[in-house]
Amino acid sequence: MSETATPGGDGASQRRPVEDTHPAVSAGLSAYVCEAVSCLSRSSHEVLTKLGTQIAERGPSRVEVKRVGCLRLCAEGPLVHVPQSGQMFSRVRPDELAPILEALTAGPQHAASTTQREFFERQVPIATENSGRIDPESLDDYLDAGGYAALGRAIRTMTPGEVRDEITTSGLRGRGGAGYPTGLKWNTVAKATGTPRYVICNADEGDPGAFMDRNILESDPHRVLEGMAIAAYAVGASAGYVYCRGEYPLVVARVRKAIRDATRRDYLGATIMDTKFSFEVDVRLGAGAYVCGEETALIASIEGGRGSPVPRPPYPAVSGLYDRPTLINNVETFANVPPIIRNGGDWFASIGTAGSRGTKVFALAGRVVNTGLVEVPMGTTLRAIVFDIGGGIVDGREFKAIQTGGPAGGCIPAEFLDMPVEYESLTKIGSMMGSGGMIVMDDTSCMVDLARFFMDFMREESCGKCVPCRVGTTQLHVLLTRITSGLASTADLVTLERLAGMVQRTSLCGLGQGAPNPVFSTLRYFRSEYLAHIEERRCPAGVCEMAPEAVSA
Amino acid sequence: MTVHTLRIDGHDVAGADGQTILSVAAENGISIPTMCHLDGLSDTGGCRMCVVQIAGSPKLTPACTTPVAEAMEVTTASDELVEYRRTIVEMMYLERNHICSICVANNHCELQDRAEQLSVQHFELPVINPNVGIDATHPLFAIDHNRCIMCTRCVRVCGEIEGAHTWGVMGAGLDARVVTDMGTPWGASSTCTSCGKCVQVCPTGALFEKGRSIAEGSKARRPYLPYLRAVGQDGPS
Numbered sequence: 194m195s196e197t198a199t200p201g202g203d204g205a206s207q208r209r210p211v212e213d214t215h216p217a218v219s220a221g222l223s224a225y226v227c228e229a230v231s232c233l234s235r236s237s238h239e240v241l242t243k244l245g246t247q248i249a250e251r252g253p254s255r256v257e258v259k260r261v262g263c264l265r266l267c268a269e270g271p272l273v274h275v276p277q278s279g280q281m282f283s284r285v286r287p288d289e290l291a292p293i294l295e296a297l298t299a300g301p302q303h304a305a306s307t308t309q310r311e312f313f314e315r316q317v318p319i320a321t322e323n324s325g326r327i328d329p330e331s332l333d334d335y336l337d338a339g340g341y342a343a344l345g346r347a348i349r350t351m352t353p354g355e356v357r358d359e360i361t362t363s364g365l366r367g368r369g370g371a372g373y374p375t376g377l378k379w380n381t382v383a384k385a386t387g388t389p390r391y392v393i394c395n396a397d398e399g400d401p402g403a404f405m406d407r408n409i410l411e412s413d414p415h416r417v418l419e420g421m422a423i424a425a426y427a428v429g430a431s432a433g434y435v436y437c438r439g440e441y442p443l444v445v446a447r448v449r450k451a452i453r454d455a456t457r458r459d460y461l462g463a464t465i466m467d468t469k470f471s472f473e474v475d476v477r478l479g480a481g482a483y484v485c486g487e488e489t490a491l492i493a494s495i496e497g498g499r500g501s502p503v504p505r506p507p508y509p510a511v512s513g514l515y516d517r518p519t520l521i522n523n524v525e526t527f528a529n530v531p532p533i534i535r536n537g538g539d540w541f542a543s544i545g546t547a548g549s550r551g552t553k554v555f556a557l558a559g560r561v562v563n564t565g566l567v568e569v570p571m572g573t574t575l576r577a578i579v580f581d582i583g584g585g586i587v588d589g590r591e592f593k594a595i596q597t598g599g600p601a602g603g604c605i606p607a608e609f610l611d612m613p614v615e616y617e618s619l620t621k622i623g624s625m626m627g628s629g630g631m632i633v634m635d636d637t638s639c640m641v642d643l644a645r646f647f648m649d650f651m652r653e654e655s656c657g658k659c660v661p662c663r664v665g666t667t668q669l670h671v672l673l674t675r676i677t678s679g680l681a682s683t684a685d686l687v688t689l690e691r692l693a694g695m696v697q698r699t700s701l702c703g704l705g706q707g708a709p710n711p712v713f714s715t716l717r718y719f720r721s722e723y724l725a726h727i728e729e730r731r732c733p734a735g736v737c738e739m740a741p742e743a744v745s746a
Numbered sequence: 747m748t749v750h751t752l753r754i755d756g757h758d759v760a761g762a763d764g765q766t767i768l769s770v771a772a773e774n775g776i777s778i779p780t781m782c783h784l785d786g787l788s789d790t791g792g793c794r795m796c797v798v799q800i801a802g803s804p805k806l807t808p809a810c811t812t813p814v815a816e817a818m819e820v821t822t823a824s825d826e827l828v829e830y831r832r833t834i835v836e837m838m839y840l841e842r843n844h845i846c847s848i849c850v851a852n853n854h855c856e857l858q859d860r861a862e863q864l865s866v867q868h869f870e871l872p873v874i875n876p877n878v879g880i881d882a883t884h885p886l887f888a889i890d891h892n893r894c895i896m897c898t899r900c901v902r903v904c905g906e907i908e909g910a911h912t913w914g915v916m917g918a919g920l921d922a923r924v925v926t927d928m929g930t931p932w933g934a935s936s937t938c939t940s941c942g943k944c945v946q947v948c949p950t951g952a953l954f955e956k957g958r959s960i961a962e963g964s965k966a967r968r969p970y971l972p973y974l975r976a977v978g979q980d981g982p983s
Binding site: 499501506654657658660661663665671672688699 | 790791792793794795797805806807808811812813826829830833834837838840841870871872874895896914915917918919920921922
């Protein structure tokens with residue numbers, strides 16, 4: 194059985210110490226080639242293979258060519274990083290490797306461009322600390338980076354209660370979107386009665402424009418497994434699942450390999466690290482339903498049922514998978530657990546703001562120069578994220594709004610650019626933290642069209658169980674389409690608002706309750722655009738095409 | 747058994763541990779409109795007709811699935827809630843095709859009853875009305891999906907009472923349909939026992955007996971199966 198998950202790769206290509214068996218990093222230089230899916234799709238695997246071959250043939254000697262996880266600046270991929278010199282080679286083509294070879298021959302020197310430096314220097318990687326540093330398919334690399342030390346410390350020197358206290362002290366809140374205090378959730382599961390208990394990692398990332406969880410799992414799968422194992426110890430669970438969306442084949446392959454490797458070396462499975470603690474992990478695949486990111490639907494899907502939500506209470510913490518107490522956390526939440534146990538809850542709590550501790554990973558996408566993965570302390574302003582790290586708007590156009598929180602979130606106009614990004618502050622202005630997708634829009638985006646796009650997404654993804662979501666999202670979409678095609682009346686706008694409120698209040702799960710949010714937030718900040726479509730039958734951004742009958746009328 | 751005291755619409759009432767708001771309200775003569783709920787079947791909280799407001803909770807909760815708790819204060823019929831219920835009835839009407847005058851269930855229809863009860867007089871929302879077809883392959887019964895409101899009572903009665911599990915739900919969102927044997931025609935179903943329970947529990951004219959004309963104005967609704975009612979009175983088992 195092949196142990197590697199990368200298409201076309203083999204075990205030997207994981208590490209390529211060229212001259213001798215000394216650890217190449219200490220002796221010479223290394224070239225880290227990004228093999229997360231974004232760079233892979235731009236033939237970074239070919240870059241890695243050719244670079245290895247050319248160095249083997251022509252030197253320089255003592256250079257290690259290594260596959261690593263996401264190097265963050267996805268817009269500029271494929272990326273090759275030379276950590277000793279800090280050089281980041283972007284848009285590398287497999288047939289143009291000479292500059293990299295020259296740099297490796299010349300030795301350490303700084304050459305990163307200013308935009309790139311801004312992009313990297315403002316970031317504080319905690320959940321993504323190993324991303325782009327270690328080979329995601331190598332357990333040894335993870336162990337060299339201090340991996341599984343936190344798990345060892347937790348199960349050997351701490352009681353489950355102490356672990357939970359440490360998480361509570363850290364102030365970590367759920368990174369999946371709602372921001373529920375993680376320590377409180379762990380305590381609830383620990384106090385619930387019934388065995389066996391389960392730990393589930395929600396990797397069903399489905400927001401348009403969001404790829405945080407994918408990159409974390411592609412770059413550092415062991416970290417998430419370690420976080421799950423610590424959680425399992427803390428709440429008394431003995432089995433767990435990584436529920437991953439089926440559209441992430443590379444994640445699935447790397448997580449499966451990580452589980453296999455870790456189980457073989459006693460970091461997972463029975464009697465972990467020669468203690469009495471056992472924790473079995475398996476992967477379950479979603480079949481493309483967005484709603485399966487909702488925890489009760491996710492549980493139904495793991496049980497083999499139809500992925501539709503059920504009313505809470507009972508909460509999964511009390512009665513979840515197979516009616517047993519179940520802890521469900523997001524990928525990024527688990528990724529934050531090992532460093533908290535390693536460095537202490539107080540350390541984590543010292544980062545970020547009073548209500549929102551630690552860092553948050555964002556997937557920066559849309560009309561921004563540096564699209565990619567960004568991890569910044571909570572409380573960083575949107576302006577810093579979009580303009581300093583993101584490098585501003587493409588083609589020097591004007592910033593219009595940023596959509597956070599995915600299709601259940603909201604848009605934030607320019608007036609709030611200096612607002613710190615925290616759970617509460619985002620909710621207050623009608624958006625939400627969400628899982629971390631950030632879509633930047635400039636003056637070429639129509640906000641009504643945006644609301645219509647997200648409503649189309651929700652309409653498509655509604656499971657159809659409850660009436661307000663099944664019927665209401667379609668009706669909202671019909672009304673929004675009427676507006677964008679210039680066929681709506683002022684009465685339609687009144688109906689739209691009334692219906693949006695009703696769907697939000699009466700829907701069964703978060704999908705339906707959140708579906709009207711883009712409508713509310715675009716109405717709140719860009720009502721004039723709605724009115725232009727309705728009263729003047731024109732689209733201010735020039736995006737929407739008016740129906741012929743609307744123009745002639 | 748633990749007993750909780752609570753207030754529903756200002757009345758002090760008592761409910762057993764695990765009893766739902768809906769059943770405690772019914773015992774005390776407080777009627778909360780329902781649609782997908784049927785005594786004797788499990789509750790799914792899907793139609794959202796019975797949503798109530800619990801003091802101190804920012805969200806609305808379905809009365810059929812929420813267990814009572816000590817000192818809970820429940821409002822079942824505020825203006826807001828009544829308006830939402832009207833909109834839900836409106837949505838059920840507009841989703842597919844409900845024209846009462848040509849329906850076998852006319853005057854025997856729970857959707858119609860609910861519209862009358864809530865004084866729904868006109869529709870404002872967009873009509874959707876996709877063509878969703880009819881399955882008349884079964885020798886005794888037929889299903890007109892155009893009249894189905896996806897309450898899933900047929901699915902539950904078939905699984906929970908008859909034990910045949912013939913009915914299920916397929917598709918998502920607006921494309922969701924109740925289907926027999928995972929999507930095979932009803933007449934070709936190998937699990938259907940032709941017991942007719944699904945027809946009996948269907949609140950609208952979606953499931954009906956063949957051979958009844960519209961002129962008869964009846965889908966031959968017999969009283970609910972007696973044991974179904976008996977199960978309901980004992981509470982969910």
